[in-house]
Amino acid sequence: MKKLITLMFAIVLTSSMAFAQDNTASSTATGSYNSSDIAQDGSNNEATITQNGSSNAAMIEQGIQGITSNNDVASINQVGQGNSAVLKSRDGWGGSPAAISYTVDQQGNYNSVEATAFNGPATGDISQAGSDNSVKLTQHTSSDMLTELEQSGIGNSATIKQISGADNSVLQATVNGDYNTMDITQSGGAWQKLVLGVSGSSNTVTGTLGAHDADQFTSIEGNGNTFEFYQDKSSDAGISISGDYNDVSLMQNGIGNSVFDTVPWDRNGIVVNGMDNTVGVTQNGNYNTATVNVAGIGNTATITQ
Amino acid sequence: MKKLGTLLFASVFACSAAFAQNASNSASQDIDGNDNTSTITQVKAFNSEASVKQEGVDNSSTITQDGYTQNASLYNVGDENTISQSQYGGYHQQRVELWGNQNEYTVLQKGAQNFIYLNARGTGPGLFGRPSNGSNNNNNTADIRQDGYRNLLSGSITGSDNEVSVEQAGDYNKIGGVLFEVPTLSLQGTQTGAFGFLQSLFNGNAWSGNGVNIYGDNNQASLKQVGRSNNNYAFIEGDNNQVTQRMTDGSDNTVLQAMIGSENKSVLELWGDGNTMITGQMGTGNQLFLNSRGTGSGFSNGGGNSSNLFVALQVNDDNMISAGIDGSYNEVGIAQYGSQNEIGSGLYAADGVRIVGNYNDVLISQHGYGNTADAAITGNNNTSTIMQ
Numbered sequence: 154m155k156k157l158i159t160l161m162f163a164i165v166l167t168s169s170m171a172f173a174q175d176n177t178a179s180s181t182a183t184g185s186y187n188s189s190d191i192a193q194d195g196s197n198n199e200a201t202i203t204q205n206g207s208s209n210a211a212m213i214e215q216g217i218q219g220i221t222s223n224n225d226v227a228s229i230n231q232v233g234q235g236n237s238a239v240l241k242s243r244d245g246w247g248g249s250p251a252a253i254s255y256t257v258d259q260q261g262n263y264n265s266v267e268a269t270a271f272n273g274p275a276t277g278d279i280s281q282a283g284s285d286n287s288v289k290l291t292q293h294t295s296s297d298m299l300t301e302l303e304q305s306g307i308g309n310s311a312t313i314k315q316i317s318g319a320d321n322s323v324l325q326a327t328v329n330g331d332y333n334t335m336d337i338t339q340s341g342g343a344w345q346k347l348v349l350g351v352s353g354s355s356n357t358v359t360g361t362l363g364a365h366d367a368d369q370f371t372s373i374e375g376n377g378n379t380f381e382f383y384q385d386k387s388s389d390a391g392i393s394i395s396g397d398y399n400d401v402s403l404m405q406n407g408i409g410n411s412v413f414d415t416v417p418w419d420r421n422g423i424v425v426n427g428m429d430n431t432v433g434v435t436q437n438g439n440y441n442t443a444t445v446n447v448a449g450i451g452n453t454a455t456i457t458q
Numbered sequence: 459m460k461k462l463g464t465l466l467f468a469s470v471f472a473c474s475a476a477f478a479q480n481a482s483n484s485a486s487q488d489i490d491g492n493d494n495t496s497t498i499t500q501v502k503a504f505n506s507e508a509s510v511k512q513e514g515v516d517n518s519s520t521i522t523q524d525g526y527t528q529n530a531s532l533y534n535v536g537d538e539n540t541i542s543q544s545q546y547g548g549y550h551q552q553r554v555e556l557w558g559n560q561n562e563y564t565v566l567q568k569g570a571q572n573f574i575y576l577n578a579r580g581t582g583p584g585l586f587g588r589p590s591n592g593s594n595n596n597n598n599t600a601d602i603r604q605d606g607y608r609n610l611l612s613g614s615i616t617g618s619d620n621e622v623s624v625e626q627a628g629d630y631n632k633i634g635g636v637l638f639e640v641p642t643l644s645l646q647g648t649q650t651g652a653f654g655f656l657q658s659l660f661n662g663n664a665w666s667g668n669g670v671n672i673y674g675d676n677n678q679a680s681l682k683q684v685g686r687s688n689n690n691y692a693f694i695e696g697d698n699n700q701v702t703q704r705m706t707d708g709s710d711n712t713v714l715q716a717m718i719g720s721e722n723k724s725v726l727e728l729w730g731d732g733n734t735m736i737t738g739q740m741g742t743g744n745q746l747f748l749n750s751r752g753t754g755s756g757f758s759n760g761g762g763n764s765s766n767l768f769v770a771l772q773v774n775d776d777n778m779i780s781a782g783i784d785g786s787y788n789e790v791g792i793a794q795y796g797s798q799n800e801i802g803s804g805l806y807a808a809d810g811v812r813i814v815g816n817y818n819d820v821l822i823s824q825h826g827y828g829n830t831a832d833a834a835i836t837g838n839n840n841t842s843t844i845m846q
Contacts, residue, residue: 173826173846174828175827175828175829176824176830176831176846177830178844178846179833180832182836183835183836184816185839187840188841189843191844192844192845193845194846
């Protein structure tokens with residue numbers, strides 16, 4: 154069996170990539186252990202991979218040659234177990250505000266997503282339904298990035314990074330289920346926003362938010378969840394907890410931080426309803442404000458300034 | 459077959475027949491006029507020669523040879539002539555030189571190691587060295603059949619609206635005598651390897667007299683082979699041509715096709731193991747369909763359709779490729795250079811590249827803008843790559 158290696162096409166494309174645009178690629182696989190790759194350069198491209206089965210691999214690369222790559226759209230849909238989705242996007246220098254848009258939808262267990270967007274305002278929409286799934290998402294070297302993440306099931310994990318010049322970037326994450334973990338890093342920029350909703354038990358979320366003016370709005374429904382957040386100056390936090398045995402730790406460093414009601418969060422600071430919850434707020438600096446409202450039995454709230 | 463009953467308008471009528479038996483006979487007829495009939499029959503002989511030279515309209519020539527190492531040749535100038543040449547046995551040769559319109563050429567060879575050369579370009583020695591056909595070599599029909607093994611056919615046609623049908627049944631047959639060493643897909647880009655080889659064919663390399671060559675428009679060619687270890691070459695230049703190459707019920711076959719022009723249609727159908735298909739089109743509005751699904755007439759679903767190599771190249775804009783492959787361990791490489799090209803729904807309603815089987819590799823490369831590629835795979839352990 155002769156083997157084809159994608160290197161051939163990588164070399165060939167170097168002679169024609171300046172003209173590549175407005176292309177559409179679609180790849181569909183039904184079965185197991187299949188591999189589907191799509192690579193596109195230029196602008197206004199669209200790539201779609203659909204796989205049904207187990208142990209399949211999908212990869213979409215857009216703009217990896219470094220030329221101007223705007224308005225590209227990528228979509229991966231996988232149904233089954235043990236599937237992997239990889240997205241690599243790069244906007245060329247001088248790209249437009251609508252550079253990259255990608256969507257991943259996985260249904261099943263033991264699936265993984267690895268998405269990296271570089272140098273362009275990427276918009277990502279990732280959805281996983283099942284157990285023991287993972288997401289590793291990195292958006293960097295651009296402002297105005299947006300990620301919408303939804304994980305439903307048990308034992309899922311997510312590592313989200315919006316870093317390096319990630320001003321005005323937004324992460325909207327929803328976790329439904331138990332024993333899920335999420336690690337969030339928004340750094341290298343300012344005016345970032347985290348909107349997090351967790352429904353379930355024994356979930357763990359850690360977050361380090363932006364350099365300044367990075368706000369978070371978090372809603373927790375369930376028991377035994379653990380949250381640990383770090384924010385820097387002039388940042389706001391609104392956190393709502395409904396359940397028992399939850400543990401929330403918030404550290405805000407610098408001046409002008411606040412824990413109080415903030416649009417669009419219709420809550421008054423950190424609001425706790427339930428039993429045996431623990432809330433710790435530490436503010437290091439000046440001109441900080443913290444409010445914690447507790448309703449229930451056996452709860453503990455500590456504010457340190 | 460045209461009737462020979464229009465004798466009222468014949469300026470010359472001659473009826474001649476030759477029958478020969480035993481070894482090393484020679485028969486020749488030189489006819490100049492219209493509505494003539496020539497018949498040569500040579501049986502139970504070897505090393506015999508049968509030669510007919512006719513110039514006129516509505517002439518008929520029939521050569522029948524039985525034995526071994528017989529030679530038959532025909533030189534025809536004129537329109538609406540009918541030629542029939544049959545050879546039984548082995549190691550025969552026949553040469554046909556045609557120049558004119560609406561001629562019918564029917565040939566049958568049964569046996570092994572036979573050879574046919576068809577020249578319908580107006581350039582053969584029997585055609586008085588005419589350098590050009592003057593656009594008067596149209597609407598001809600050639601029907602060629604070779605049964606046996608190690609037979610060879612080569613033919614060249616210049617003109618339009620011609621129909622060519624070739625069928626070879628057996629093993630080790632060739633449509634095209636100059637064999638190519640088809641390179642594998644290269645890791646060094648499309649300037650070398652199978653794609654580079656196809657591009658060299660667009661420059662006219664190795665065309666002349668090798669396989670079936672057609673120069674003109676609106677021609678149709680059907681080149682069928684049943685068996686294994688066969689070669690099937692076709693080279694076409696012009697517009698609105700349709701060429702079908704079908705190789706069924708065999709393995710280790712090689713089909714090669716290159717087309718230059720626009721609005722052409724290529725259909726390549728293969729079934730078997732270890733086959734190689736190399737095809738390329740240069741021009742606009744061309745369509746290429748690869749059928750390796752075991753469907754269509756002539757297929758019996760033998761073998762497993764495994765370990766085949768399919769390479770297709772289209773150069774220029776608004777072209778289309780569609781492919782359907784059932785089998786495993788196949789390797790598919792498709793490249794399109796230009797814009798508004800599509801790997802999608804084309805001839806025979808195949809939707810893009812559709813593969814059913816396991817361990818197949820598909821590589822699609824499109825260079826340009828406004829291109830579309832669809833690949834659908836059903837099975838396990840397959841690999842699909844699309845580069846745009």
